[in-house]
Amino acid sequence: MLRIEGLNGGYGDVQILWDVNLEIEEGCVTALVGANGVGKTTLIRTLAGALPPYTGRIIFDGEDITGISQPKRAAMGIMMVPEGRQLYSGLSVEDNLFMGAYVRHDRKAIREDLEWVYTILPRLKERRKQLAGTLSGGEAQMCAVGRGLMASPRVLLLDELSLGLAPVAVDSLVGVLKDIQAKKGISILLVDQDVQVALGIAKKGYVFVHGHVEISGDSKALLENPDIQKAYLGI
Ligand SMILES: Nc1ncnc2c1ncn2[C@@H]1O[C@H](COP(=O)(O)OP(=O)(O)OP(=O)(O)O)[C@@H](O)[C@H]1O
Numbered sequence: 698m699l700r701i702e703g704l705n706g707g708y709g710d711v712q713i714l715w716d717v718n719l720e721i722e723e724g725c726v727t728a729l730v731g732a733n734g735v736g737k738t739t740l741i742r743t744l745a746g747a748l749p750p751y752t753g754r755i756i757f758d759g760e761d762i763t764g765i766s767q768p769k770r771a772a773m774g775i776m777m778v779p780e781g782r783q784l785y786s787g788l789s790v791e792d793n794l795f796m797g798a799y800v801r802h803d804r805k806a807i808r809e810d811l812e813w814v815y816t817i818l819p820r821l822k823e824r825r826k827q828l829a830g831t832l833s834g835g836e837a838q839m840c841a842v843g844r845g846l847m848a849s850p851r852v853l854l855l856d857e858l859s860l861g862l863a864p865v866a867v868d869s870l871v872g873v874l875k876d877i878q879a880k881k882g883i884s885i886l887l888v889d890q891d892v893q894v895a896l897g898i899a900k901k902g903y904v905f906v907h908g909h910v911e912i913s914g915d916s917k918a919l920l921e922n923p924d925i926q927k928a929y930l931g932i
């Protein structure tokens with residue numbers, strides 16, 4: 698449903714992405730893994746429309762969206778959950794969740810989605826009046842995911858799900874992601890430092906090296922291949 702073709706991009710003169718080709722399949726989790734600084738966040742930002750690419754194309758449902766702005770992409774259903782969460786720390790949890798729906802006008806459906814987010818992430822309901830800046834790391838991550846879901850996305854671009862979280866918090870968020878995907882058919886591009894987590898829930902995986910897709914394939918096969926483990930995954 699979302700396809701990247703021959704994408705080159707970066708910051709000014711500093712090219713980070715080199716001829717990237719990648720596909721996010723409808724209703725699936727796709728993983729993007731790679732070492733620090735290889736360009737995973739840069740790719741996610743480029744996909745979300747926060748950073749224009751130098752060359753190449755981004756195709757969504759057969760339509761070229763390369764030149765389309767971030768808010769328009771959000772309205773089309775492409776939503777980023779940014780690295781480092783980037784919540785509005787002075788706003789309540791609930792107001793942060795509403796910010797996720799900023800491009801929507803369907804007030805009744807927004808209310809229903811808020812209730813749905815509270816059902817799948819009940820901790821957020823308990824904390825709905827609390828300032829986001831005072832949440833624990835795990836709660837903040839839940840709030841960031843919840844805010845992404847409030848956009849009613851078709852594709853969620855999730856940058857670093859497990860960073861700084863205890864294994865039990867990661868397990869619970871992974872459970873939520875599986876639920877989202879099964880019940881709502883939302884497609885997910887998952888970037889995570891923890892390759893076991895990312896490839897563990899994804900159908901297909903892409904391994905990034907120096908801003909380029911070095912290897913891709915069925916994620917279970919990638920995880921189980923000892924040569925790939927040693928060369929690229931550090932496990
Ligand atoms: N605004 C910017 N201006 C210039 N260079 C940048 C900017 N943002 C990131 N970079 C550089 O681009 C490269 C790729 O960064 P990016 O954040 O995409 O990596 P990453 O794969 O997400 O890393 P990590 O796993 O640490 O999150 C890095 O060398 C980084 O320093």
Ligand SMILES: [Mg+2]
Binds near residue numbers: 737738739780856
């Ligand atoms: Mg990053």
